[in-house]
Amino acid sequence: MEPTLSALLLASPLLTAPIGLLRKMLPTLGDILGLVATFRSGSIDSTTAFEFKTRLETLQRELGRRIMEWTFNSFEPDERAAMPRELRFEGETYRRAKKSPRRYPIATLFGPIELVRFLYRPWSPGERSIFPLEINLGIEQGVATPALALRVGWLAAEMTQQQTLECLQRDHGVHWSVETLRKVTAAISASLNEQRHDVQVARLLDLLKQANESRGSRKIVLSVGRDGVFVPIRKRKQYQEAATATMAVFDRRGKRLGTVYLGRMPQPHQGTLSDQLTSLLVDALERWTGPMPRLCYVTDAGHHPTEYFRNVLSPMRHPVTNRPLHWEWIIDYYHVCSYVSKMAEAIFGEGEEAFAWARKMRRWLKNKPNGAYRVLHSAAALKARFGLHGTSKQFADAYRYIRERLGYLDYVDCRRRGLPIGSGITEAACKIVVTWRLKQSGMKWHIEGGQTILDLRVLRLSGVWKPARDAYLASKPVIELHPPTRYEKTAQCLKIAA
Numbered sequence: 001m002e003p004t005l006s007a008l009l010l011a012s013p014l015l016t017a018p019i020g021l022l023r024k025m026l027p028t029l030g031d032i033l034g035l036v037a038t039f040r041s042g043s044i045d046s047t048t049a050f051e052f053k054t055r056l057e058t059l060q061r062e063l064g065r066r067i068m069e070w071t072f073n074s075f076e077p078d079e080r081a082a083m084p085r086e087l088r089f090e091g092e093t094y095r096r097a098k099k100s101p102r103r104y105p106i107a108t109l110f111g112p113i114e115l116v117r118f119l120y121r122p123w124s125p126g127e128r129s130i131f132p133l134e135i136n137l138g139i140e141q142g143v144a145t146p147a148l149a150l151r152v153g154w155l156a157a158e159m160t161q162q163q164t165l166e167c168l169q170r171d172h173g174v175h176w177s178v179e180t181l182r183k184v185t186a187a188i189s190a191s192l193n194e195q196r197h198d199v200q201v202a203r204l205l206d207l208l209k210q211a212n213e214s215r216g217s218r219k220i221v222l223s224v225g226r227d228g229v230f231v232p233i234r235k236r237k238q239y240q241e242a243a244t245a246t247m248a249v250f251d252r253r254g255k256r257l258g259t260v261y262l263g264r265m266p267q268p269h270q271g272t273l274s275d276q277l278t279s280l281l282v283d284a285l286e287r288w289t290g291p292m293p294r295l296c297y298v299t300d301a302g303h304h305p306t307e308y309f310r311n312v313l314s315p316m317r318h319p320v321t322n323r324p325l326h327w328e329w330i331i332d333y334y335h336v337c338s339y340v341s342k343m344a345e346a347i348f349g350e351g352e353e354a355f356a357w358a359r360k361m362r363r364w365l366k367n368k369p370n371g372a373y374r375v376l377h378s379a380a381a382l383k384a385r386f387g388l389h390g391t392s393k394q395f396a397d398a399y400r401y402i403r404e405r406l407g408y409l410d411y412v413d414c415r416r417r418g419l420p421i422g423s424g425i426t427e428a429a430c431k432i433v434v435t436w437r438l439k440q441s442g443m444k445w446h447i448e449g450g451q452t453i454l455d456l457r458v459l460r461l462s463g464v465w466k467p468a469r470d471a472y473l474a475s476k477p478v479i480e481l482h483p484p485t486r487y488e489k490t491a492q493c494l495k496i497a498a
Helices: 002-011 019-041 046-073 132-137 146-156 161-172 178-212 268-287 303-313 333-348 352-367 371-386 392-403 411-416 424-438 447-461 465-474 486-497
Strands: 086-089 092-101 106-108 111-113 116-122 221-231 240-250 256-264 294-299 327-331
Touching: 019 046, 046 106, 046 111, 086 132, 106 146, 106 161, 116 132, 146 161, 146 178, 146 447, 146 465, 161 178, 178 221, 178 240, 178 256, 178 268, 178 447, 178 465, 221 268, 221 303, 221 424, 240 268, 240 424, 256 268, 256 424, 256 447, 268 303, 294 303, 294 424, 303 327, 327 333, 327 411, 333 352, 333 371, 333 392, 352 371, 352 411, 371 392, 424 447, 447 465
Parallel strands: 221 294, 294 327
Antiparallel strands: 086 092, 092 116, 106 111, 221 240, 240 256
C-alpha cells in the first residue's frame, strides 16, 4: 500500500513537502486511511463511532508528532562543516562541537519527540555549553516546548497536580513526574508573571476606552477593592491570610465592563499586594488620556483595607498633573447590613421582630438620605424605650462600627452617581482567585507553590492570558547563526587573556 500512497502524494501538485517528511508521515497516513476504510465497511452505531473518533484522534496526534520531530530536526544540517564554526550569544563566543541526540525526549502538544542538535562550547572557562537549536525553539526547562509549557500553566491554574498529570498523559501522551510538573509550572508562571503588569495596565486602558465610548448620563468609574481570605499553610497550625485586589471599570450606564485581579499568598502587612496595586493604578492613570473617571474604593473596614486608603489612596496625586486625586471610600453595604442585624438581635433577641426591623433598616440605609443616621437614631430610641434582649457589648460594637464610619455610608448619593455600593467583586475574587483552587479537600501549601498558582490564575481571570503569552514568546532569546566579526573575536580573546 505504501508505494501506491507515495505515488499519489508525489503526484499531487499541492504537496511540495520534502521526501524525508513524506516518508516520515506515510506509516501514520496509512493507518488513518485503513481506519477510515474499516469504519466505512462496518455497521454504524454510537459505539463504533466513538471508537473511530478516539482512534482517529490518537493517529492525528501521532501524525503531528512525526511532523514536528522531522521539522525540528531538519533545521540544522547533518554536515558539521555547514554550521558556523563560531557564534555569539549573550556576550560570549562559542565554538562548534559535535551533533548528538538528546538523552531525553522533548515533550510537545503531540507527544514526546527525539531531538538531534549541535553542541557549541564556550571559549571562556567556566561558562556552560549551549545548544542553539534548543534555545531558538524556546525549550522550557529542558523538557517541553513553549506551547506545551503554556498548556501546563493553563491546566495548573485550574486543576490539581494529579488532574494535570492525567490530562497531559491522556491528551498529549506526556508522562511526567510530579517534580517535572512543578518545575515547568513554576518556570512558566514566573515567565508569564514578568509580563503581568504591562498587560494588566493595557487591559485597564482598554476597559477605560470602552467605558468612555459608551452611552449614558454618568461618568465612567474606576472601582478598586481589596480583601483577605485565609488559606492552609504547611507547617502552620492556623490558617494564614492571603489577599486579593480588584480593579473594575464601569461604563456610563453603570455596567461593569471588566475586572483586573491581583492575588498574593500570606505576607506580613501585605506589602507586595499594596505595591502591585499602587503601581497598576499609577501607570494606568499616567497613560490614560481621556476624561478622568470617578475613583472609588469599595471594601469592608478591615485593617489592611483601611490602612491602604489612609496611607496610599487618600494622599495619592495624579502622576502627570500632580493634582490631588479624589478617592471616595465606600464601606461595603452588605457588610454594614450584617451589623444592622447584630443590633436587631441585641435589641429584640432572635426572632421575627428582629428580622423585620433589620429588613426595614436595610431599606432605609440603601434608599433614604442620611440612611445611616436614621438607623442609629432608631436603634438608640428602641434601646432607651425597651432595653436590650441581647448583650450590651453586642449592641455597642455594632452601633460603634456604623457611627465611626458615617462619612462612608451615603449609599443614596453613591447610587445616584453610578458608584458601586457593594464589594461583591472583591468578595468574589477571594473565591475565584484563591478559594476554588487553594482550599480543596486536604490541601496545604508552601508560600512559593501557592504563589505560582495564584500568578497563573490572575492572568486567566483578568482576561490577559493571550497578551501575556505573546509577550513571553517574544521575550525568548534567539541565536543568530552567523560567525562573529573580527572585532568581536579580538575582544573575546582579550577578555579571556585578562
